[in-house]
Amino acid sequence: MFITCSTSNSITGQPVLFVSENTAQDWRWAAHQEIFVVMGLSRYKAKVVPEVPEHGRNELLFPENHSLQLRGLQRLTAHFSPKEKTLFLGPVIAVLTDTDSPGRPSIGQLGPYYEELYQYTIRHGGLFFLTGASLIDQQRGFYWNEEKGEWLEGSIPLPDILYNRIHSRKSDRSESVRQLITLLEAQDIFVFNTSYLTKDSVNELLSGEDYILEYLPHTETFTLSSLRRLLGKHNDLFIKHIAGSQGKKLLRLAYLENDYRLIQNIGGETLQKSFSSFKETAEELSKLKVSSHFIIQETIELLTSEDRALDFRFLCHLVDNRKWKLVSSVARISGQGQFVSNIAQGGDLAKPLKVLSTIFSRSEAVRIYRLMEELSLAVCIRLAENSTLTLGELGVDLGVDKSGKPWVIEVNSKPSKQTYVETGAIRPSVKTLYHLSKSIWEERRASYDQTGNFDAGA
Numbered sequence: 001m002f003i004t005c006s007t008s009n010s011i012t013g014q015p016v017l018f019v020s021e022n023t024a025q026d027w028r029w030a031a032h033q034e035i036f037v038v039m040g041l042s043r044y045k046a047k048v049v050p051e052v053p054e055h056g057r058n059e060l061l062f063p064e065n066h067s068l069q070l071r072g073l074q075r076l077t078a079h080f081s082p083k084e085k086t087l088f089l090g091p092v093i094a095v096l097t098d099t100d101s102p103g104r105p106s107i108g109q110l111g112p113y114y115e116e117l118y119q120y121t122i123r124h125g126g127l128f129f130l131t132g133a134s135l136i137d138q139q140r141g142f143y144w145n146e147e148k149g150e151w152l153e154g155s156i157p158l159p160d161i162l163y164n165r166i167h168s169r170k171s172d173r174s175e176s177v178r179q180l181i182t183l184l185e186a187q188d189i190f191v192f193n194t195s196y197l198t199k200d201s202v203n204e205l206l207s208g209e210d211y212i213l214e215y216l217p218h219t220e221t222f223t224l225s226s227l228r229r230l231l232g233k234h235n236d237l238f239i240k241h242i243a244g245s246q247g248k249k250l251l252r253l254a255y256l257e258n259d260y261r262l263i264q265n266i267g268g269e270t271l272q273k274s275f276s277s278f279k280e281t282a283e284e285l286s287k288l289k290v291s292s293h294f295i296i297q298e299t300i301e302l303l304t305s306e307d308r309a310l311d312f313r314f315l316c317h318l319v320d321n322r323k324w325k326l327v328s329s330v331a332r333i334s335g336q337g338q339f340v341s342n343i344a345q346g347g348d349l350a351k352p353l354k355v356l357s358t359i360f361s362r363s364e365a366v367r368i369y370r371l372m373e374e375l376s377l378a379v380c381i382r383l384a385e386n387s388t389l390t391l392g393e394l395g396v397d398l399g400v401d402k403s404g405k406p407w408v409i410e411v412n413s414k415p416s417k418q419t420y421v422e423t424g425a426i427r428p429s430v431k432t433l434y435h436l437s438k439s440i441w442e443e444r445r446a447s448y449d450q451t452g453n454f455d456a457g458a
Contacts, residue, residue, distance in 0.1 A: 001058065002125055003078040003089060005039075007069050008061040015046040015066060017087070018059045035085045039076070040092030040127070041189055042139075042157035044068065060089075071143040071154040077125035077438075079445050086448070091441035092127045093117070093434065094141065094159035096191075098167050099132035105142055105151060110165065113417040116430045118144040124434060129156050133166070133177050136184070160444070161190045161437040163392065165414055169243055172196055185390075190440050192318070192392030197413040198242040199295050202383065206408065209382045215375055215408050222294040224282050231255045231278075236299035239290060245412070251290070252299065253281070264288075300407050302399035303359060305350075309334035311399045311409055312352050314376035317432040318392040320439045324380045326373055327428040331355040356400070364404060372398050372406045379411060389413070392436065393429065 003017070015037065030048040037044045037060065046060060058078070062068055076089040095114065098106040107114060107130075114130060121128035130151060131141035141156035162184060166172045172195055184191050203219045206212045220226045222239060230237055235256065241249035252263040260281040264271045275281045304310050312331050319325045331350040352372075356365035376396040384391045395415025398406045417429075 001078045001080075002075050003058040003060050003087075005060045005062070005070055005074045005076055005089065006072065007064055007066070009064050011061045011063040013063060015044060015060060015062045017046050017048045018061070019048065019050065020058050030085070033085070035087055037087045037089065039068070039089040040157040040159045041187060042068070046087070067139070067155060068157060069155045071145065071152055074127055075122065075125060076127060081445070081448060084448065088441075088445045088448070090126060090160055090445075091121075091434075091437040092157055092159040092161075093121055093437045094128070094136070094156070094162045095130050096136065096162055096164045096166060097130055097132060098171060099134060103132065103134060104153075105130040105132060106167070107151070108167070110417055113427070113430070115144060116426050117433065120426050120430050121434050121437075124438075126434060126437065127157070129154075129159075131156060133171070133180050136162075137180065158184075158187060159189060160441045161192070163433065164191060164193050164195070167414070169196055169245075190390075192390045193413045194389045195413070196243065197383070197387070197389070197411055199240055199244070199410065200242045201387070202411050203295065205383055205386050206379060206411075208386070209378070212375070212378055212382060212408070215406055217300050217407060217409075218298045220296050221292055222290060222296050223292065227253075227282075227285075227296055228278060230296055230298065234298045238297045238299055239285070239294050240297060241294050243293070249294075251285075251288070254299075300399060300401055302401055302407065305331075305333045305355060305358075308347075310355065311397050312372060312406075313415070314372060314396045314398065315415060315429055316376055316380045316394050316396060317429060318384070318436055319432060320436065324377055324384065325432065326377060327432050329369075329373070360404060368400060368404045368406065372400075375406055375408070379408060383411065393433070 014034075017035070017037075031050040032047065034045055034047055037046045062070065077091075079088045080086070081088070095117070097110075100106050118128045129141040129143050135141060136156075139156050139158065140153060142151035142153050145152045164172070164181065166177065171177060178195075181191050181194050200221060203216065206216055218230075218234070220230065227237070231253070236254045237252070239251040239253060244250055248265075250265055254261045254263075258276060260275040260278065262273045262275070262281065262284060273284065275284065302310065310331065310333055312329060314326060315328045316324050317327045329352050331352045331354075333348045333350060333355075353365055353369055356368055359365070360368065375398065379396050380391070380394045383394065391413060393415065395412040396408070397410040397412070399409050400406050
């Protein structure tokens with residue numbers, strides 16, 4: 001059953017539920033009675049009126065002075081619990097994002113992704129909006145208006161599920177955001193990707209799994225003594241900030257016959273410096289503020305594509321609050337002269353099997369690809385089960401060496417949406433997020449039907 005919700009100036013007092021002719025018989029007992037309406041995790045009172053709306057659909061109207069003032073018509077999936085006289089509407093999905101100084105969402109390159117989330121959610125009877133850390137506690141957010149082509153502010157219910165997509169790492173780790181997420185979780189909102197993963201924590205968690213350990217480059221926390229020792233062992237190392245992303249704060253250091261070569265990726269350009277001693281190299285690293293907030297990682301000689309760096313992004317998603325699923329994969333090829341294959345630095349996208357098949361036989365390419373799928377899911381499951389964070393979507397970056405062995409390069413808890421190969425269809429990660437939300441919503445209402453305790457299904 002679906003119910004259309006909107007704000008009306010013809011209603012005063014409390015919200016009113018009008019039922020269609022097809023539904024009226026089932027609701028006869030509730031005529032002129034008060035029921036509870038649960039939208040997301042917000043609860044309201046409404047009166048059931050047996051008058052059939054002119055347009056023949058079930059309709060819930062909120063008065064203009066109500067705390068919830070929805071933007072436009074919202075068609076939501078409905079489930080009624082007669083025992084508790086409660087109407088459930090949902091699922092309600094929100095994305096927590098950065099906001100600018102006037103308090104509007106900072107969307108950037110995520111615009112198409114958010115619009116797809118809105119379109120797919122409303123098409124299937126859910127509610128979707130964007131909100132910010134300073135907005136959600138006031139129950140304010142932004143709904144997409146297709147007619148105007150912009151996000152418009154309105155009041156919001158508390159969502160069933162909240163995806164933390166705050167891009168600024170400084171904001172993400174701020175005390176105010178940490179407290180907000182703790183508060184939202186205490187209200188039984190399913191908040192996922194609650195913060196960024198750091199490279200050192202990922203390495204520590206994955207190293208504890210023997211199956212995965214085999215596919216991890218040797219990694220240590222940065223100190224000058226460990227750098228000297230590892231250079232003597234590997235000759236070629238990456239130095240990465242634990243919170244670096246998009247190829248930023250990434251260095252490569254190679255040692256050969258008393259020549260120390262330091263390569264940086266700055267603003268899409270590759271800069272190289274040479275030093276004749278370890279002391280000079282250490283002084284340069286000090287100028288670059290390299291500290292214990294960096295890791296040292298052995299450089300694996302990975303496959304390239306026409307002399308351009310090559311890696312693979314596997315996007316995995318939680319599907320029913322317990323299981324993980326691979327939803328998409330893509331090969332990423334660096335820009336010319338770059339030593340990172342990040343799309344934000346000017347790289348290209350391709351289909352993984354197509355790229356692998358230009359290097360290996362078709363059967364070997366398929367074998368390698370299947371192994372990467374298996375490894376990516378194992379990585380996600382390991383992190384989800386052992387991290388202190390609640391995780392729902394992860395981007396696993398893998399490289400492949402000349403023997404066909406995959407290596408785990410990085411794991412992203414707020415994966416870029418630029419790695420989607422445009423097809424004109426709704427992307428798989430959008431569909432998966434909606435169905436995860438609906439699964440959580442259905443679990444909650446089923447538990448409420450049995451126990452009368454709304455929190456029991458959380």
